[in-house]
Amino acid sequence: MTPRHPQCKESFCETTSGRIHYVEAGEGPTLLLLHSNGCSLHEFASVMAGLSQHHRCIAWDMPGHGDSDNPQGHQSIEDYAEAVLAFMDALGLKKAHVCGASVGGFIAIALAVAAPSRVAGVVIAEAALRSEADWAGQWLRIETMFSIPTQTYEEVAPRFRAFDLDLLKRWNIDRHKAGGWRMVDVMWAIRQYKAADQLRLLSKSGVPAVVLMGDRGPVISCRSDYEALLPDAAIQVVDNAGHFPMIDDPQAFVSALQVGMAAATSAAA
Numbered sequence: 001m002t003p004r005h006p007q008c009k010e011s012f013c014e015t016t017s018g019r020i021h022y023v024e025a026g027e028g029p030t031l032l033l034l035h036s037n038g039c040s041l042h043e044f045a046s047v048m049a050g051l052s053q054h055h056r057c058i059a060w061d062m063p064g065h066g067d068s069d070n071p072q073g074h075q076s077i078e079d080y081a082e083a084v085l086a087f088m089d090a091l092g093l094k095k096a097h098v099c100g101a102s103v104g105g106f107i108a109i110a111l112a113v114a115a116p117s118r119v120a121g122v123v124i125a126e127a128a129l130r131s132e133a134d135w136a137g138q139w140l141r142i143e144t145m146f147s148i149p150t151q152t153y154e155e156v157a158p159r160f161r162a163f164d165l166d167l168l169k170r171w172n173i174d175r176h177k178a179g180g181w182r183m184v185d186v187m188w189a190i191r192q193y194k195a196a197d198q199l200r201l202l203s204k205s206g207v208p209a210v211v212l213m214g215d216r217g218p219v220i221s222c223r224s225d226y227e228a229l230l231p232d233a234a235i236q237v238v239d240n241a242g243h244f245p246m247i248d249d250p251q252a253f254v255s256a257l258q259v260g261m262a263a264a265t266s267a268a269a
Contacts, residue, residue, distance in 0.1 A: 003053040003264055007025045007026075007052070007120070008023040008024065008025045008048060009010075009023065009024050009025065010022075010023045011023075011024070012067075013087070013090045014090065015083070015086040015087050015089070016086045016089075017063055017069075017071065017082065017083035017086040017087070018063060018068065018069030018070075018071060018083075018118060019068060019069045019088070020060055020061065020063070020068045020069070020083075020087050021041070021060070021061040021066055021067035022041065022058055022059060022060040022061065022070045022087075023041055023048070023058070023059050024035075024056060024057060024058040024059075024258075025048050025049075025052040025056075025057050026048075026051070026052025026053065026054070026055055026056050026057050027052075027056050028054055028056055029053045029054075029055055029056070029096075029120065030055065030056045030058060030093055030096040030097065030100045031051060031055035031056065031057050031058070031096065031098075031099060032058050032059075032060070032084065032088075032096050032097070032099070032101060033051075033057060033058065033099050033104075034060065034062065034084070034098065034099065034100035034101065034103075034104030034107050035059070035060075035061075035062065035101055035104055035242075036053065036101045036103055036104055036126070036244075037103045037146070037178075037183055037186040037187065037190075038146060038149075038174060038175045038178050038183045038186075039065070039171075039174050040061050040065055040066035040067075040111070040174045040177070041059035041060060041061050041066060041249070042066075042174065042253060043059075043081050043101065043198070043244070043246065044057075044172055044246055046247055046250035047246045047250045047253055047254050050250060050251065050254035051254055051257070054258065055097070057147050057159075058091070058096075060084075060087060061212040062080060062083070062103075062104070062107070063075065063080065063083050063188075064179075064182045064222075065174070065176060065177060065178045065182070066174065066177055066178075067177070070182065071083075074185055074188070074189070074209040075106055075185065075186075075189060075251045076192065076193070077106050077109075077110045077189050077190065077193040078110050079153070079189075080103075080107045080110070080113070080189070081107050081110035081114055081115075082110040084098070084107060084111050085111065085114075085115060085118065087243075088118065089102050094118070095117070095118055095119070095120050096112060096118070096119065096120060096184075097119070097120045097121045097122075097261065098112070098121075098122050098123070099122075099123035099125060099257060100112035100122075100125065100127070101123070101125040101126055101127075101244075101246065102123065102127055102128075102243065103127075103147050103186055103189070103190055103197075104125070104127075105123075105124040105125055105126065105127030105151030106127050106189075106190055106193055106195060108122045108123070108124060109122065109124060109127075109195070109198050109199065109202055110198065112191070112202055112205060112207045113198050113201045113202055113205060116129040116206060116207050118206040118252070119207050120207075120208075121207065121208040121209070121261055121264060121265060122202070122207055122208070122210070122211070123207050123209075123212055123257055123260065123261065124209065124210065124212065124226075125212040125213070125245065125246070126212070126213055126214065126217050126218070126219045126243050126244070126245065127219065127237045128218045128222060129195055129196065129217050129219075129222045129226070130191075130192075135191045138190075142184075142187050143184060143187075144186075146180065146183035146184045146186075146187055147179070147181075147183070147184050148173065148180060149175040149176045149179065149180055149183075150172050150175070150176070150255065151168075151170050151172065151175070152166070156168060156171055156182060159242055159243055159244065160242065160244060160248060161175040161240060161241065161242065161247075161248040161249065162248075167247075196225075196229055196239050199226070199229040200229055202227055202230065203229065203230050203231065203233075205233065206212060206268060207268075208234075208261070208264035208265045208268040209232070209233040209234070209264055209268065210233060210234045210235075210236060210257070210260035210261055210263075210264050211223075211226045211230065211233050211234070211235050211236070211260075212236045212237075212238070212245065212253075212256055212260060213235075213236075213237055213238070213246075214237070214238050214240075214241030214242045214243065214245040214248065215237050215238065215239050215240065215241065216240065216241060216242045217241065217242045217243040217245070218243060219243075220237070223235065223237075230258070230267070232264075232267050233264060234259075234261075234263035234267065235260075236256035236257070236259065236260040237256075238252045238253055238256050239252070247268060
C-alpha cells in the first residue's frame with residue numbers, strides 16, 4: 001500500500017451499479033485487479049509498476065469500498081460480479097484478464113462462470129475454501145475481526161512480512177471507508193457462495209485459470225482442494241508470503257502472476 005505507480009491515471013466512471021473509482025496504468029491486454037475485503041485499490045499499489053509493463057492494469061474500488069458508491073442492502077458474490085461487468089461495459093472493455101484477491105478471487109470466479117466470453121484468464125489469489133462447519137466454528141472471530149474497523153499495529157502486523165505505521169494508516173482508512181456492516185456482509189457473501197460448485201463450472205468453461213497463494217497464508221492448506229476442483233489450473237506459490245503476497249513480495253507476485261498466466265493459457269490451448 002505504498003504510493004501508486006506515478007503513471008497511474010485516477011478516475012471515476014458511472015455504471016449501472018453506481019459510480020466506481022479506479023486507477024489504471026500501462027498498455028497491452030487489459031488486466032483487472034480486484035482487491036480483498038476491507039481494502040481498496042491501494043492493495044495493488046506496489047505491483048502496478050511491474051504489471052503495467054505488460055498490461056493495461058485497471059484496479060477498482062469494489063462497491064462499498066474505497067471511493068466507490070455504497071450499494072443498498074446485501075450484496076452477493078454474483079452481485080459483485082455483475083458490478084464488474086457493468087464496470088467493463090462502462091469502460092468499453094469487451095474482454096479482460098481478471099486477478100482477484102480473497103473476496104476478489106471469488107468475484108473473479110463468478111465473473112468467469114457467468115460470462116466466460118468476457119474473461120481472457122482468471123487469477124484466483126488467496127481465496128480460502130471453507131466448509132460450512134469451518135465457517136460456523138470461526139464466525140465469532142470473523143465477526144469480531146471485521147465489525148470493528150480500527151485495528152492496532154499488534155493485531156495487523158503478524159499478517160505481513162514487514163509492517164509499518166504508513167501501512168497501518170492506510171489499512172484503517174480503507175476499513176473505515178468500508179465500514180463494519182459492509183465488511184461483515186462481504187464475509188456473509190463469501191460464506192454463502194458455493195465456491196466448490198462454481199470452481200467445477202469454471203473448470204469446464206475453457207477460461208485459463210491460475211491459483212496464487214502465499215506459503216504462509218490461509219490458502220496453502222486448500223491447495224489439494226484447488227488441484228482437485230481445477231485440475232488444469234496453474235498453481236503458483238509465493239515463498240515467505242501470507243494473505244497479501246502482492247504487498248509481502250511485489251516482485252515475486254508479479255512474476256508468479258505472469259508465469260501462471262502463461263502456463264494456464266498454454267494448458268487451455
